[in-house]
Amino acid sequence: MVRALSAPAAAPAAWHADPYTDALRSGRGPLFLRRPDGWLLPLDVERWCAEPDLADRTVLRRCRGAVLDIGCGPGRLVAALAADGVAALGVDVSPEAVRRTRDWGGSALCRSVFDRLPGEGRWDTALLMDGNVGIGGDPAKLLDRIAQLVVADGLLMVETAPYEIDERLRVRVSGAHGAAGGDFPWARLGTAALLSCARPLGWRPAGRWTAAGRPFVALRRG
Known part of the structure; x- marks a missing residue:
């Protein structure tokens, strides 16, 4: 069992906003x-x-060893890996996302990727799915942080934007009845922008593919 090394930091207020929590509880949007x-x-x-x-x-088929899902949301991937006998941990700043992950049978912590995490430097694979390369609004800082979390030749799977873009912006969570909570930094990267950002940080391409219109990139340390 993976255990926390420290008390979780307070989650950003944006992801405590009612539209996000309500959408996860109901399993449906709209959410923006x-x-x-x-x-x-x-x-x-x-x-x-x-x-x-x-x-x-x-x-999931490309994951190797112990897997860290960064921004795991309601935990579909963590739960699927756990069901297959894979050691996996999700981290998310939303308490509702963590609760749903655990309800599905996955392990999760309510924590930011930039907080202290269990097993730092020992994760074999990390995941940035569903646009989560945008976390924090600074992809270089995020990739550098993940390099501290994975093993020396660790693998990182990234879902990129379905078109070429390299954008930094401020956003807030919005539901059917408007926005709630404060704004926060975010980023959107296409595949070319991701590779351009990753190479100087010691990440090399290890695979590219598209499935159901969703583009993915595998990066490896070293």
């Missing part, structure tokens, strides 16, 4: 990330709260 100018990025809550689909399975 909203930019100050009104632009909306739809979030696929229904898919997150369902069993892993065929595209997800292409990622």
Whole structure:
């Protein structure tokens, strides 16, 4: 069993916002990330709260060893890995996401990836699915942090944007009845932008594929 090394830090208020919690509880949207100018990025809550689909399975088949799912959401991937006998841990700043992950039979901590985590430097594979390369709004900082979490030749699976983009922005969580909570930094990267960011940090490409219109990149340390 994976045990916490320290008390979890307070989760960002945005992910305690009622629209996000309500969407996870109900298993459906609408849910968006909203930019100050009104632009909306739809979030696929229904898919997150369902069993892993065929595209997800292409990622799960490539996982090696112990797996850390960063921004695990309601835990479909962590639970699937656990059901297959794989040591896996999800981390998410949303208490509701962590609760759902545990209800599905997965292990999860309510914590930011930038907090102290169990097994630092010993994870074989890390996951950044569902746009989570945007966490913190600084992909280079995030990739550098993940390099501290995985083994020397660790693997990182990233789901990139379905088109070429390299964007830093501030957003807030928004539901059917508008936004709630404060805004926070986010990023969106296509495959080319991800590779350009990753190479100087010691990550090398280990695979690229697309499934159900969703692009994925495997990166390896070393």
